[in-house]
Amino acid sequence: MPPIEAQDGRSRLNARVYALVRAIPPGKVLTYGTVARLIGVERGARAVGWALYAAPPDGSVPWQRVINAHGYISNNSSPEAPIVQRERLEAEGVAFAADGRVDLDVYLWRPDPIEVHAILEAADTL
DNA sequence: CGTCTGACTTAGT
DNA sequence: TACTAAGCCAGAC
Numbered sequence: 001m002p003p004i005e006a007q008d009g010r011s012r013l014n015a016r017v018y019a020l021v022r023a024i025p026p027g028k029v030l031t032y033g034t035v036a037r038l039i040g041v042e043r044g045a046r047a048v049g050w051a052l053y054a055a056p057p058d059g060s061v062p063w064q065r066v067i068n069a070h071g072y073i074s075n076n077s078s079p080e081a082p083i084v085q086r087e088r089l090e091a092e093g094v095a096f097a098a099d100g101r102v103d104l105d106v107y108l109w110r111p112d113p114i115e116v117h118a119i120l121e122a123a124d125t126l
Numbered sequence: 127c128g129t130c131t132g133a134c135t136t137a138g139t
Numbered sequence: 140t141a142c143t144a145a146g147c148c149a150g151a152c
Contacts, residue, residue, distance in 0.1 A: 011148095011149065011150090013148075013149075014149085031134085031135090032133075032134050032135080033134065033135055033136090036134085036135095036147095036148085041147090041148070042147090043134090043135080043136095043146070043147040043148070044134090044147070044148050044149085045134035045135055045147080045148085046131095046132060046133085046134050046135085046147070046148060046149080047134090047147080047148040047149050047150090048133080048134075048148090049132070049133035049134065050132075050133080050148080050149055050150070051133095051149085052133060053132090053133060054149095054150090063133085066133080067133090068133080068134060068135085069134075069135060069136085070135095073133085074133045074134070075133045076132090076133060077133060081133080082133090085133090
């Protein structure tokens with residue numbers, strides 16, 4: 001079972017994940033691996049999942065915009081989580097294929113590296 | 127301080 | 140296209 005309390009900025013990784021995910025535009029998505037790479041942890045995809053699990057439940061982090069590299073929803077933190085995630089994404093305009101997959105070629109967010117750098121620096125300063 | 131687990135990914139079969 | 144194994148990170152025990 002994943003940890004429940006880890007929302008303080010003890011880990012730079014968590015703070016960066018939250019900062020970056022907050023910057024994802026509505027209607028766009030990012031994969032766990034992509035998030036990890038953008039924050040400078042090439043192979044920290046799994047840690048990203050943990051960070052999102054531990055994300056503050058106040059809605060300040062749009063965790064629904066993070067899916068796996070295959071375009072599928074991996075969220076299994078609770079039975080209804082994947083359903084909620086899909087509903088939120090569809091509400092933002094993200095279309096799901098018949099097999100429940102999202103077309104990453106269309107919805108994957110491709111941020112400006114400079115913008116990302118600024119976001120991460122701000123997160124570290126926080 | 128060693129082990130195990132998981133909202134992952136990639137390479138290999 | 141589908142399944143498996145191994146690698147990696149942070150946190151719980």
